Amino acid sequence: MQTHLMLALFFCLTYSLNMLSAAEQPNIIVLLADDLGYGELGCQGNTQIPTPHIDSLARDGIRFTQAYVTAPNCSPSRAGLLTGRIPTRFGYEFNPIGARNEDPGTGLPAGEQTIAELLHDQGYTTGLIGKWHLGGAADYHPFRHGFDEFFGFMHEGHYFVPPPYQGVTTMLRRKSLPGGERGRWLSKNLVYSTHMGYDEPDYDANNPLIRGGQPVNETAYLTDAFTREAVSFIDRHQDKPFFLYLAYNAVHSPLQGKMEDIQRFTQIEDIHRRIFAAMLSSMDQSVGKILKQVKLSGLNKKTLIIFLSDNGGPTRELTSSNLPLRGEKGSMYEGGLRVPFLMRWTGTLAPKQTVNVPVSSLDFFSTSAILAGAPVTQKGDGRNLLPFLLKQETELPQTEFFWRQGRRAALRSGAWKIVQMRGTREKPVWELYHLEDDLAETRDLAKENPEKLLELQTRWNELNSQMKPALF
Known part of the structure; x- marks a missing residue:
């Protein structure tokens, strides 16, 4: 790093003074995967689905093994990431889906400052590409939370390709199959499955793709469209400090994989898993194109790049693996809350680092x-x-x-963690785990260590008293 930038960083880090020039303000890119399992990247141990471009961030930067998000599902996790605050502090407790996204009282409160607002006020150009899911009503538009540019959608999900699903293989959840049967119904490029017991959500209902404030007709596979927009954003703003928040909807349902990507995974027998692999591979290729554009723009040494997931993978829904962790999306066990987290800043952060201390998306x-x-x-x-x-x-x-999310709750303090999944808010049933000795949370130590259990329960109650009731 150039000497003047290192000195500026030193003084800024030491004294928190507002003193950096535009040349000294690094670009910041956040690549947020959607519903990616803890064990699905090559750098996290997956040998079945190659993810070389995402893995390069670990090779050339830092991999955090104990990184947490603020909720086990999409919306409150994003609220925590963008505000740096535990979302229940301001009543953002639950995950709005479907038509609830457009309720006038459902969204990120205007009084909460996002990192986009803060960076905008420091002279950054700010862009959101992809999934918002922090309120679909006009009051919550990304423009009103600090973003200068927006290309994406407002709700919790979106089809990667709309009907008639050209160029992709699509797998949709259904309550029942033709003839009232259960299992799977396979046709050329469409699979119906009853494995979850309910229909695919109406993701695209009143949820258009938007550029700025206007709907657009997008013909590209959605991951590719987001990549195109991100590459353009970097190219257009390479002469000034920028913040790019690329919130993929991969590998979130609906399950839709491009034919050319699916053909690369013929060794995977299960079509369910094969579509997931294609979606993850497509996202990895996208990350590769983003990294290539950063390099072509001469910005490698001026750009901090962060990759993480918004929560654990929903294994039953997507096949996503959270191994070696217990639980999945929606759970207060590690599999719902601990996520892949990678960071690269060429020339500033040493490569090939593994950080084994707990960190948070709040950081x-x-x-x-x-x-x-x-x-x-x-x-x-x-x-x-x-x-x-x-x-x-x-x-x-x-x-x-x-x-905290309804009756479900957890607290980690040091190596100890308490989890409430089986009781109610009024009558909690707390479990106690020591994560250094039991990463998979298989041995409940509540009866063996009643004093530690009481200590963590007391602390959870103290922190809970600081939180607000749910806004919606």
Whole structure:
């Protein structure tokens, strides 16, 4: 890194002064996968589906093995990522789906500052490409939360290709098959399956693809369309500091894989898994094109790139693996909350690092604010990771990880974690695990360690008293 930039970073990291020039403000790119399982990347141990481009971020940067998000499903996790605050602090507890996305009271409150707003006010050009899912009514439009550009959709999901599903193989959930049968019904490029017991959600109902504020007719496979827009954004804004939030809807349902990608996985016998593999491979190719554009623009040493998932993978729905973790999307076990998390900043962060201490998506806000030269208030729940990653400090500040969603709840403190999945809010049934000895959460130690259980229950209740009731 150039000497003047290192000195600027040092003073900014040390004193949190707003003193960086435009040349010293790094670009920030967040690549957010949707419903990706903890064990699905090559760098996370998957040998079945090659992900070389995503894996390169780990090879050339940092892989965090204990990275958490703020909720086990899409919307509140994104609320935590973009605000740097535990979403239940401002009542953002649940995951709106379907028509609920357009309710006038359902969305990210206007009073919550997003990282896009903060970076915009530091002179950054900000862009969101992909999935928003933080309110579909006009009050919650990305333009009203700090984004200068938007290409994507507002609700929780979207078809990658609309009917008649040309160029893809599509697998849809159904309550029943022709003749009232159960199982799978296979045709040339369409598969019906009753394995989940309900129909595919109406993802595209009143949920058009939007450029800015206007619907557009998109003909490309959606991952490819998002890639095209992201490459264009980087190319057009390479002369100024920018923040790009590329929120993929891959590998979220509906399951739709491009034919050419599916043909690369003929060794996978299960068509369900084969479509998933094609979708993940398509996203990996997209990441490769993003990285190529950053390099072509001469921005490698000026750009922090972060890749993570919004929550654990829904294994039964998608086949996504969270191994070696227990649980899946929607669960307060590790498989719902711990996600792949990679970070690359060429020339600044040393390559081939593995960080085994717990971090959170909440930390992204504080870290990015400091990098942009913005003051960090005491309102946030995250930490600035840079002093630790730059070896200026040997340890991260201690923190706890709090979760609440209806009757489900959890708290991690040190190596200990309590989980409430079986009881009710009024009569919780807490389980206790020691994650260093039992990563898969197979041995409930609640009866063996009643004092530790009480300690963590008490702390969860203390933190819970700081939270607000659910807004919707």
